Amino acid sequence: MPIPAIRPRFRLQLDLDSGEVMQRLQSLVHDPSIPCQGLVAAQQGHVDLRVPEADRHLWSPALSVEVVGTGPQSSEVRAMIGPNPAVWTGVAFCYLGLGCGALFLLTLGAVQLGLGNTAWGLPLAAVLLALLGVVWWFSLQGRKWAAPQAAVLRALLEQTLLPEADEKQLQAADPYRE
Numbered sequence: 001m002p003i004p005a006i007r008p009r010f011r012l013q014l015d016l017d018s019g020e021v022m023q024r025l026q027s028l029v030h031d032p033s034i035p036c037q038g039l040v041a042a043q044q045g046h047v048d049l050r051v052p053e054a055d056r057h058l059w060s061p062a063l064s065v066e067v068v069g070t071g072p073q074s075s076e077v078r079a080m081i082g083p084n085p086a087v088w089t090g091v092a093f094c095y096l097g098l099g100c101g102a103l104f105l106l107t108l109g110a111v112q113l114g115l116g117n118t119a120w121g122l123p124l125a126a127v128l129l130a131l132l133g134v135v136w137w138f139s140l141q142g143r144k145w146a147a148p149q150a151a152v153l154r155a156l157l158e159q160t161l162l163p164e165a166d167e168k169q170l171q172a173a174d175p176y177r178e
Contacts, residue, residue: 006143007082010154012161014077018045018069021077021161025065028160036156045069049157050084051149059083059142063153077161081150083142094135102128 014021022040025047029038038049049063050056062085066078082088102125109121 007080007088008150009078009080011079012077012158013070014075014161015073016075016161017073018067018075021067021075022047024160025067028156034156036153049153051153055149057145058087059146061146061150061153063150063157065157077157079154079157081154083146087142091135091139095132098128098132098135101125102132 016024022042022045025038026040026042028034028036029040029047029049035052035055036049037052038047040047045067047065047067049065051060061081061083064080064082068076068078070076083091105121105125105128107121109119109125112119112121
């Protein structure tokens with residue numbers, strides 16, 4: 001299975017007004033038989049869908065949906081699948097901290113070499129770069145672990161908003177569909 005893209009995005013063009021789309025999404029969120037949880041901000045046209053608490057793990061995805069009215073009887077749904085915002089922020093800060101630390105130590109090591117001193121900053125920079133690689137590897141694994149749950153969330157959204165669409169129509173609407 002290929003590694004999913006980082007925070008993949010997709011759009012759906014609908015022949016429904018934004019109010020009808022939000023009503024369908026609210027019914028999805030409030031249906032106890034559906035395997036997802038969510039929050040609806042109807043006035044803002046925003047919905048967050050998540051994996052149920054019992055099935056959630058560190059890398060479980062969240063589906064962020066924005067509904068925009070494009071006409072009297074048409075709307076566009078913009079969706080993004082990504083990790084829990086706390087996980088995403090943690091990974092971003094790890095990249096930032098390790099990258100800045102490695103850059104500082106590389107600069108320090110270069111200055112130490114230029115002055116003829118022992119360049120102890122270079123081996124430490126290599127350690128930080130190795131740790132950066134470990135964080136990157138874990139983020140790749142996390143995307144693989146989250147892919148089945150992300151597919152379920154996306155399928156629930158599509159079945160709710162496009163109940164009559166078949167797989168060919170969905171592929172035509174989204175060329176990057178896996």
